[in-house]
Structures are given as C-alpha cells and as structure tokens.
C-alpha cells in the first residue's frame with residue numbers, strides 16, 4: 001500500500017479492513033482524466049499567482065500530462081490499494097517528479113477536488129447522453145416520415161379509441177425526447193459552476209484566482225459559498241432525475257414494442273438481430289431488448305433514490321457518505337447509455353405490419369366519434385349524437401360487423417339526418433385526415449411536426 005498522504009498525525013497503521021472499506025479507487029478511477037485536467041488548471045493558476053514557482057508549475061504540468069497519456073495508452077495501471085483517484089494521481093505525480101508534486105495540493109482539498117471532478121465528468125456525460133438522445137430521435141423521425149399514412153388505432157385504457165397514424169404515435173416520443181434534451185441541458189447549465197477554491201469547507205488563505213481556473217476549465221461561473229461548494233450534489237441528483245424521466249419514456253415505448261410484437265397484436269415484427277430465442281421453445285422470438293430497457297428503468301429510479309436518501313441527513317459540509325454518490329450516478333449514466341442505442345437499433349430494424357394496424361384501426365369502432373360528429377354537423381346536439389352513435393355501435397356488436405357495414409336503412413332507423421355521405425364521413429382515412437389541426441394526426445400536420453422536430457434537433461447545440 002502506498003504511504004498515506006495524510007499519515008502525519010497517525011501513529012498506527014489503518015486496519016486492512018478499513019483500507020478496503022474506505023477505498024473508492026475501484027469506481028472513481030473513471031474520473032482520472034477529469035482529475036488530471038482539474039489539477040493542471042489548479043497548478044497553472046498557483047504558478048500564475050506566484051503561490052508556487054513557475055518551474056514547479058511547469059514540472060507539475062508535464063508530470064500530469066505524462067500520467068494522462070500513460071493512462072490513455074494503458075501504460076499505467078491504477079493501484080487498487082490507493083485510497084481514491086485523487087490520492088493515486090498525486091502520489092504517482094510525486095513519484096515521478098519529486099518535491100514539486102508535493103506542492104500541487106496547495107490551497108486545495110479533496111473535498112473541492114472531488115466536487116470539481118464529478119462536475120467535469122457529468123458535464124461531459126450530459127453531452128454524450130444528449131448526442132444519443134438526438135440519434136434516437138432521428139431514428140424515430142425517419143420511421144415516422146415513412147408512416148404518415150399508416151393508419152393505426154389510438155388507445156385509451158388500452159381500448160381502441162380513435163384512429164391515428166403510426167407516425168403520429170412515434171412523434172409523441174419525439175416530443176418526450178425533446179423535453180428530455182431540454183432538461184439535461186438545463187441541468188448541465190446549473191452544473192457548470194466551479195467549486196474549486198472552496199477548500200475543505202472554509203475556502204483557503206491563499207489568494208487563488210478562481211476565475212482563472214473557471215475559465216481554463218470552461219465553467220460559466222464560480223460557486224459563491226464554500227460550504228455549499230463542497231457539499232452540493234444537487235447537480236448529480238438533478239441529472240439522475242432527468243435520466244429517470246428519460247428512462248420512464250423509453251420504458252413506455254419498450255412496453256408498446258413488446259405489446260405490438262405479440263402474436264395477439266402483430267403490429268410489428270422485430271428483427272432477428274434485435275431479438276432472442278428460447279432455450280427450450282424453438283418457436284420463440286422474444287423482445288428482450290425492450291424488456292431489458294423496461295427493467296433497467298427500475299435501476300435508474302433506484303439510483304435517484306440512493307442519491308436523495310444519501311444526502312437528506314447530511315450536516316454541512318462534506319461527509320464521507322458522499323463518496324457513495326458516484327456508483328449511483330455512474331450507474332444511471334451507464335444504464336441510459338446502454339439503453340438508448342439498443343432501443344434505436346430495435347426500432348430502426350423492426351418490420352411494420354401496416355395491414356394489421358389498419359385492420360385494427362378499422363375494427364374497433366374507432367370511427368364512432370366521427371359518426372357522432374357527422375350528426376352534429378347535420379344539426380344534432382353532441383350529447384344526442386353520442387347516444388345515436390352508441391346505439392349503432394351496439395347494433396354492430398350484436399351483428400358482429402363494423403359501422404361502415406350497416407345499410408343506409410339501418411342508419412336512418414336511428415336518425416333521419418344520416419345520408420349516403422355517411423360512408424365517406426366514417427371511413428378510416430377521412431377520420432384521420434379531418435383531424436387536421438396543429439398537433440393532430442392528419443398526415444399533413446404530422447409532416448409539419450416532423451419538419452419542426454428536425455429543425456429543433458438541428459438547432460440544438
């Protein structure tokens with residue numbers, strides 16, 4: 001075990017069980033590059049402010065940059081016995097450059113250091129996740145584009161309700177993704193605050209140029225209270241909440257994919273490359289990817305719960321409990337980054353059974369509202385029209401036929417207002433085409449919202 005950098009006041013070795021218990025290197029090693037970037041900015045500032053010599057500043061920078069390239073080239077392994085990534089990098093630096101390395105931690109604490117590293121790391125992950133959401137949205141948009149006239153039933157209570165199109169259905173998810181993108185970008189904005197300079201909790205006695213560090217590391221601003229600077233994890237909680245909502249959206253879509261792929265519904269068939277078989281039932285083709293996304297949603301909710309619970313009882317400022325923040329938020333990020341491409345692939349490759357969708361849309365009296373609306377146009381109050389349409393549906397159910405299979409005589413027996421033009425008025429296509437207002441399923445409206453969504457995606461930085 002490397003000698004502890006804080007061993008000065010101790011007269012006994014740490015118990016080996018405590019070493020293992022205390023160590024976070026197994027999971028915070030992934031912050032290495034951000035830790036190094038933060039240290040380089042800090043050292044450059046120390047040198048520029050005359051707190052350390054220019055020479056030491058340069059040596060530290062050279063040493064850190066070598067450590068970074070060695071790590072990137074797999075030429076340097078993390079010491080599993082190091083207490084955490086911050087200790088590892090600093091010890092490695094001192095091993096390489098000697099005394100200058102010991103000056104790096106001037107005016108800094110691991111408390112503001114870890115707050116910095118986590119912000120740098122999650123800021124980057126926000127960008128990566130946003131990129132994946134955009135790609136996923138593009139897949140939905142491409143599919144929607146091809147299906148603005150693919151009629152399908154829209155549902156409420158999972159009962160056929162009114163006819164829509166597949167494009168309209170998919171575009172609902174594009175809207176959800178747009179809000180997810182917006183949430184993540186707003187979270188990133190609040191996250192983009194430099195905590196370095198907060199020290200352990202009460203800032204530091206050195207005249208640090210915090211603005212300079214903020215500028216180097218591309219932070220918009222600096223934190224305004226040192227206690228808050230080291231003990232705020234809102235940004236991680238907020239991201240976990242954003243990701244929970246995103247996963248909730250993916251999970252709803254996953255649920256629909258699973259349903260649509262069932263033999264009972266048969267709206268789609270999943271590609272062989274995105275489904276799996278059964279070890280016992282030779283006929284099976286299972287929607288595992290969608291099911292796993294639905295299942296993994298629970299993990300991300302759990303991660304959010306972990307973070308909220310972790311923080312709720314902590315007195316100011318730093319407490320070691322906070323070391324537990326990393327695995328939770330890392331897991332949330334990792335899970336989302338697994339699910340988005342998997343769902344993209346599933347949707348990009350699935351086959352759409354248009355005929356089955358149209359048949360389902362034609363079959364469930366999804367035009368009953370349109371029949372009522374027809375009567376309203378002819379002068380009947382809506383409540384009465386609803387009643388008449390309901391009676392006609394009941395007749396059809398008894399005879400086992402669809403509304404458009406009734407004779408004009410059948411119609412007229414319920415209302416003399418009904419004429420020959422009823423057949424055209426309640427045809428599936430008319431029902432969709434006439435829902436022609438912004439946000440509606442009429443093909444030209446959906447086409448417009450597709451174009452709008454494409455422009456919005458392109459303009460999103």
Ligand code: ARG
Nearest residue numbers: 024084110111114318322323
């Ligand atoms: N590994 C620690 C964490 O993740 C770094 C900060 C340690 N600070 C301390 N005072 N022990 O929170």
